[in-house]
Amino acid sequence: MVINCAGPFLDTALPLARAAVEAGAHYLDVTAEQPVVQALYNELDAPARSAGVAVVPAMAFFGGLADLLVTAALGGGSQADEVEIAIGLDRWWPTAGTRATGARNTATRLVIRDGTLTALDDPAPTGTWPYPPPLGVQPVVELPFSEVVTIGHHLKVGELRSYLNTAPLDDLHDARTPAPPAADEEGRSAQQFVVDVVVRRGTETRRIVATGRDIYAVTAPIVVEGAVRLIEGRHRHPGAGAPAEMFDAAGVLSALARNGRSIAVRSDPCLAGE
Template sequence: MTNNHEQITRILQPVAVIGANGHTGRFVVAELLRRGFKPIAIGRSSVRLAEAGYYERGIECREAAVEDDAALDRALAGAAVVINCAGPFMDTADAVVRAALRAGIHYLDVTAEQPSVQATFERHEVAARDAGVAVIPAMGFYGGLADLLVATVMGEWDHADTIEIHVALDSWLPTKGTRITGEKNTAKRLAVSGGQMQPVHQPPVEKVSVLPAPFGQQTFVELPFSEVPLITRHVRTKELHAFLSKAALGDVRDPSTPPPRAVDETGRSAQRFAVEVVVTQGELRRRIIAQGQDIYAVTAPIICEAAQRILSGDIRDTGAKPPAAIFNADSFLRELDPHLSIETLEV
């Protein structure tokens, strides 16, 4: 139960959301409000912020383009954390991280892009550590969720022989932002093979795995996202491979697939997902599965839980780091109920 002091503390610590008028950004603003925070909605266009209904709901709105350092500095004034939802993150992350560091505030984003994560770690680790702030890229469905699941299922293990991540979606109705990012992100995707980061084998490996209902037997294609550069920052493993269900890949690659359509009052689509992580060490094998609804919507409680823990001081470290290096992964995932259903097995 949240006490009055904690509630007042949250209200006094505004959280800025860049790209607040976008599909994921709207879920994030709504989740911040639900948790008792005061969001600051930031976007390129005051017209689009108005279209999102923020002015009429009394939410503070600020206009800024990421290319304009002075405008970014003004937009972040008074915030304690900035959540960047404005992709493609190859175009936005660096500028927003630099603005966060100038302001001395924490930074989170929701990128699925491997190059963006790698650049954030390489360019900003020292400055973030020196400033005593957390800079966490990929704190969403793609990236952060798998990183937390891996850390949770590994438990006391200090290394793994293999890690496999299987992402099953019963459909993938991509947003406009997803399509733009997909067109621009032409970098070779990386996995870990033989203990080294390597480009994914071409053509990509396919494999079959059986997941709980409603998925059952699924065919997966190797297609790593931002989870790989996150996990490799703090986990030793000989092999790390991530797969996406073949049906979902077909949806997102089909230009005629429509965008998400809301089916409830929260704006969620009917999409169901499952993320399976399997780790091995010698003859031992562990497995954890997370299930839920709508990959864009579930990103909001994940990243807002991160912001809440940072502002309450419930963190292990600062600097530019992956989620599981900053937070207690097991505790973090437990707090995401009922947004995620999680089952852990040792077989």
């Protein structure tokens, strides 16, 4: 098995994944880059199926977590009229890899409109989002990551909008912002995150929220949970696919929540008519 954590994934993902498939090994990575996920789906699905292995990009905070949450909110359904994903960070201490990826990835970001992947408006839409505690109401900008591609690969969605609050972008764009400082014995930073997902289908609205600490540290248990399930044969089929396409979304989220130091997940009851 290959677990690729070495970005920028625009440079590393396809050659490593291709080598893994040729060697008969499963492949996972933690990419947030949309073009990477598209390339792996398009170029390696058939070879991976023939080899009997799985290629699962974006098994991480960006990409995978939102895909798992949206799929769990649908409760076994595969269609939604509208999906909104609001990622909220109380701050952002970027790693060197994040900075290198930002410089390397200049591709146009994609969203889903009328059921089709399409370019994000320029300038990107802005607004506010009522995050659950500890963030509260925050200004946001539409800033899609790889979750748009993972979700669109296996779910039929009419409209998908993915937001990030703007405050952590100031940290990201400031060259003086340091790398994540360890704040506990496990090396996690004190950064807090919220991933707030709202799914609408007809007159039905469902909301599911994940909270936790340190977007980089939480990626480790997410990708390891995927690796364990691949080793144990608890994936749905060979080929290239999204995290929630390959694995039971509710099961993965429950496993992460049981960890106690990964994420907390809560679902609101059906909010009909909202």
